[in-house]
Amino acid sequence: MLEAALEILSVLGRNRLRTVLTALSVAWGVFMLALLLGAGHGLENGVDWEFRDDAVTSVWVRSGKTSLPFAGRGPGRDVRFTNDDYEAAGREVPAIEYRSGAFYLWGEFQVRHRNQHSAFDVLGVHPGFRHVEKAEMVRGRFLHDVDLEERRKVAVIGTKVRQSLFGDDDPLGKRIEIRGLAFLVVGEYEDVGGEAELRKIYVPITTAQLLYNSPERIHSLVFTLSNNDLEESRLASESIRLLLARRHDVAPEDRRAIRVHNNLEEYKRLTAVFGWIHVFVWIVALGTLLAGVVGVGNIMLVAVAERTKEIGIRKAIGATPRSIVGMIVCEAVLITAVSGYAGLVAGVLLVEAIANAAIELPLFRNPAVDLRITWIATLILIVCGALAGLFPALRAARVDPIVALREGD
């Protein structure tokens, strides 16, 4: 094998320019493949990043003004959700896994601990909100049903809140002042949603309602669904919408009065688009590779035609057809594999460099080339090289030494 490789190298070395040009075309193809795959991966990561914040299966329902007359009532009426809506949804839509209402304490509040104070968003929520937001507890606990029942003045704070109010101190059991009322900190959470998500304070929704003197009012409803099948998720969010429409005398087709945002639907839509981009990337990349391989095959064919004399001589001194086939195929494999691998390495390095440069683009993040794919690509390259060499090799094996040797030098 080594012997054969050395023999081939001596042949390839003879026509350096052609070897280099062939190698370049393959290297370019694979380089593009790596780049496109990296970019495709970056897009996928970008989509996942956009959706990193909340549970993928979450459904957000907000209320608005009616836009259609219904049940004898004119349009332009405000729809307001209540605690009963929250209860009814839980009762009547079995696909719901976790649910929560949200009661916004409008505007950022001056929140104070001793002499530290800063402005944060404060939300009244149910315990299920933790699953919707995918909040990870780092200290203490999230809100409990008991907190809601007893309308306790407890608060769960984001890590950023803790940092600005408590520094590195443990906030548990400490009191913070919200709108002049003292709340006991019972937990601290992390959220991959980023800075803004960590500057929030969650309090029991009942406490928040009491604070604003509207004990029944809920601003929006959020749910997670137990199933991440798109069709079922659509059906579930539709049945939530219709349920709320019925409860509030809203026309079933009035999508302005009750706005449903199905996260999964958005996610699936984007991932479907990127799935197609992915397919497209592969087609383009494989096409480029194929062009490279055809190029190698073509050049090998030319090389074989030019080398009939050499092949004739080799046969006259005892080369078997098999050794001739082996020689040509190995040449093709060597060119394809070595240059392809070089292109791959170059492509991967560039993708890494782009990833490290941390260029901020919407829907594009952490481009990367899967190492497994690089191995598969190398394998494909070897196979392609062999295929590219096979046809010229078979032609070479058929060279008649007598005819070849009779040709002039």
Place this chain on the structure above:
Amino acid sequence: MSPSPGAVVRLEAVSKTYRSGKEALAVLKNVDLRVERGEMVAIMGSSGSGKSTLLNILGILDRYDSGAYYLDGRLIRNLGEREAARFRNRFVGFVFQAFNLLAFKTALENVALPLYYRGVGRRARTRDALEYLERVGLSGRAHHRPAELSGGERQRVAVARALVTQPELLLADEPTGALDTQTSYELMDLFEELNAAGLTVLIVTHEHDIAERAHRIVRLRDGRIEHGDPTTTDEGHPPPNGGFPPC
């Protein structure tokens, strides 16, 4: 009839016809030929008389249509390509008019190439190739490429390449055709020297003074071996090993 142990080459009624389209050209017609071990035979004949065809059949580069060819007692007929290649590599060495060296390889690499196809390791290959280059007086030019060598030197590299596998038979098709007289004679000196050491040599040539140096001249005319006056066809040099009478 069992082949005699001394005959390196035995042709019995070998015929060869080239067919191109409707036309058929009988190039060899019932050729009988016997070459004993250690003989040096010249093959002469006008252009197109079939000399090269005969030599190619002897060297297993070409097939024949009928008759029988025994090389060193083995019947050579309808061999597969693979086997033919193996036999070529083992039993025959070729020297061509046009040298047919690989231009991108050095003299040493050219000489070593047949051993590569025999599966000899690199080191042994280089050693043997150097030895044979030395025998043809070219060890000093081992690392030159053919383009850097004179015609005579190239042909001697070709001879070394033909000999490196220690063949039974050296076949030379007009080896002096591209050389000047002086160089031709030097090459013939080399052939004689090798022949004296026991090698069987067949040389196709147009030149009488080259043919004169063989033990025997075989004349081809229209695909047949001429059986003329034995005193003029046989030049009377006895084979060195006392050998066998020509058939």
